[in-house]
Each structure stands twice: as C-alpha cells, then as structure tokens.
Amino acid sequence: MTLTNLPPSLIPTLSGEYYTDPAVFAQEQERVFEAMWFCVARGSDLAKPGAFRTFQVGRESVLVTRARDGSVRAFFNVCRHRGARLCTEESGEVKRAFQCPYHAWTYGLDGRLVAAPNLTSMPDVDRTAYGLAGVHVREWLGYVWVCLADEPPSFEEEVQGAVVERLGDVESIERYGVGGLSVGRRITYDVRANWKLIVENFMECYHCATIHPELTEVLPEFADGYAAQYYVGHGAEFGEEVRGFTVDGSEGLDRIPGVAEEQDRRYYAITVKPQVFVNLVPDHVIFHRMYPMAADRTVVECDWLYLPHVVESGKDVSRSVELFDRVNRQDFEACERTQPGMSSRLYAGGGVLVPSEHHIGEFHTWLQNKLDVGPAR
Numbered sequence: 521m522t523l524t525n526l527p528p529s530l531i532p533t534l535s536g537e538y539y540t541d542p543a544v545f546a547q548e549q550e551r552v553f554e555a556m557w558f559c560v561a562r563g564s565d566l567a568k569p570g571a572f573r574t575f576q577v578g579r580e581s582v583l584v585t586r587a588r589d590g591s592v593r594a595f596f597n598v599c600r601h602r603g604a605r606l607c608t609e610e611s612g613e614v615k616r617a618f619q620c621p622y623h624a625w626t627y628g629l630d631g632r633l634v635a636a637p638n639l640t641s642m643p644d645v646d647r648t649a650y651g652l653a654g655v656h657v658r659e660w661l662g663y664v665w666v667c668l669a670d671e672p673p674s675f676e677e678e679v680q681g682a683v684v685e686r687l688g689d690v691e692s693i694e695r696y697g698v699g700g701l702s703v704g705r706r707i708t709y710d711v712r713a714n715w716k717l718i719v720e721n722f723m724e725c726y727h728c729a730t731i732h733p734e735l736t737e738v739l740p741e742f743a744d745g746y747a748a749q750y751y752v753g754h755g756a757e758f759g760e761e762v763r764g765f766t767v768d769g770s771e772g773l774d775r776i777p778g779v780a781e782e783q784d785r786r787y788y789a790i791t792v793k794p795q796v797f798v799n800l801v802p803d804h805v806i807f808h809r810m811y812p813m814a815a816d817r818t819v820v821e822c823d824w825l826y827l828p829h830v831v832e833s834g835k836d837v838s839r840s841v842e843l844f845d846r847v848n849r850q851d852f853e854a855c856e857r858t859q860p861g862m863s864s865r866l867y868a869g870g871g872v873l874v875p876s877e878h879h880i881g882e883f884h885t886w887l888q889n890k891l892d893v894g895p896a897r
Contacts, residue, residue: 554578662699701825713855755786
C-alpha cells in the first residue's frame, strides 16, 4: 500500500511495514544480505595467521580468518558435526586450528577437518568434505568482502560498479590508495533503527541544513539540500575559508599523494549497496559498514583511514574524527526518531520524497525488485 494521487513534485516512499515487519526483514536477510557481496572486515584486523573475527551476515554467523599462506578465508561459523557454533567470540586468535567447544572437532585455518575424538577409527570420513563450509571471499580497498550465495554475483559489476556509477570510473577511488591506509580511529554505533533508514539518510542532504551545522560550515553547498551523490562525478567543494575536513575547518593532515588536483578540497560520498558507505576527502577516507541485526536495530562500524605515517607518528586526528563522528551521531539520532513513526497508522501507506530525494525512490525500487514484489508506483 502506498500513497496515491500525489502532486507531480512528490514521490511515494515504501510503506511503514518495510521498516518494522520481521517477515520483510527475513526476506531481506535471504535475498539481499545473503545473496550479495557483504563487506565484513578491514584486512589489517586479521594481521597474522590465526587471527579471526565473526560477523552476522543475514541469518548466518560467518567466521573470517587468515590462513597460514597469508590468504583470507571465510566459513560458516558452524561445526560440521552437530551444528554447534565454532567461535563464540567476536574476535581473537588461535595458534593453528579452531576447535569446537562441544565435541572437540578441530579444523585447520584452511577449514579442513584435522582432528576429532576417534577420527582415526573412521577412515571413510573425508577430511575436506567434512571440513568447514566455505564462503566466497574477495579483498578490495583493504577490506574483506564475503558472499554466501552458491554462485556469487559479479564483484566487478556489483561492488566496483557502484563506484563507477558514482564517480565515473574505478580509478577515481584507487587514487586514494585506500588499501594502503591505516586505521586511525574506529567507532562502533548501535543504532535503534532499520538499516534502510540509515541508507536513505546517507543518500540525501535535504536534512543537512537542519541537523548538520558543522558539516554545512565545511561544505556550504550542502545547506542547499543537494547531496554529494546527486550526479556522477560531483564532489562537494570545501568553503573558501575552510582549510581542512575538520570539525572547525582548521588544517587537516597530510594529503594522500595520489589524489588528483581536481579531487583536492572536495568531498565524495559513495553508497555500495546493501551496507557500505565510503567518504573521500584529500587527507583521509571514512569507511562505514552496516550490520543489520533486526528490523529495528543496525550496528555500524566506522573506520577513519589515514596515511600510515600519520597514524604511526601519533599525530592528532581528533578534529577530523570529531567532524564525521558528530555527523554520524546526528544522523543516527534522526533515524532513531524516525523508526517509531514507521509503526504509526499514519505511515501505513508510506510518506513522500521531494525531487532532490529522487535517488531514494530508485533505492526503494531496487529493493522491491530484490524482494520480487516490484515497485508499487
């Protein structure tokens, strides 16, 4: 159900149930999060063989680790014996293998079954066939991406294609050398709102003049309500008196050498559906990963990335971190204010979008196609 008979200037949104109904969220888990490439970790989080992290991807727990050959591996975090969760910690390190705490079935860093009580008396048990079930893995921009689908979609088309759609080419983001940057700060936010509200908020700047005073001081054009993703290749320009992408407009840190002259003093924002936001400025990159946990809860992990020597030398990054940390908190508070309204009878037919939010309407159509319901327009 959506609103009808709207004036030409307005576009209908999704109805409220899309943000509150556990059945809709279950569909999204299956047809979006478990079917697409999903970004889980910074490669540096897995610094050496045996380092691991676990993540919720759709309905599944996924174990990501670094093998002895230096490659990153990902597996369903499920013991092949009786289905116990293999790793119960969010992160950690093992020396040589993962051992199930239930019956001690033990798996190498490559997922192969290496030991189990009385296994030698069962010579017909194939160590590979009964090893951990693997998950497709790619590394790009220094991050680990996984896909739970049996036949994953094209990474080049789905992930890198989102960058091309926004910037015009992949080279524009590769100039920032994101894979070679270091994490200067990481902040994790637990947001009491549906993941789509966060995506929608990130995609538009109609709200910027209202809730982002610090951001519009640095990027004055945002006060007019047009987002950085409004058209291909556009980057919002710093204000004339602004010296850096910092909370007070003061000087930033060392500029990333590969950034082109036309990218200097500009801010670019990219959405990689379904759960990644990338923000590019001349001296650092801000990389968000969303983990949808429930219809009304989303965990967001945000990294501030700088040139390695900036981090290693202990330079003060607090002013650049503070700017977007404030933006994040302002945005997430807005999403949390919106979430209760999704359950209101008033929103049963949805709300409306103004012309500058047209790309949110395109996001809604994309989602409905993923859920096989088709746009109700």
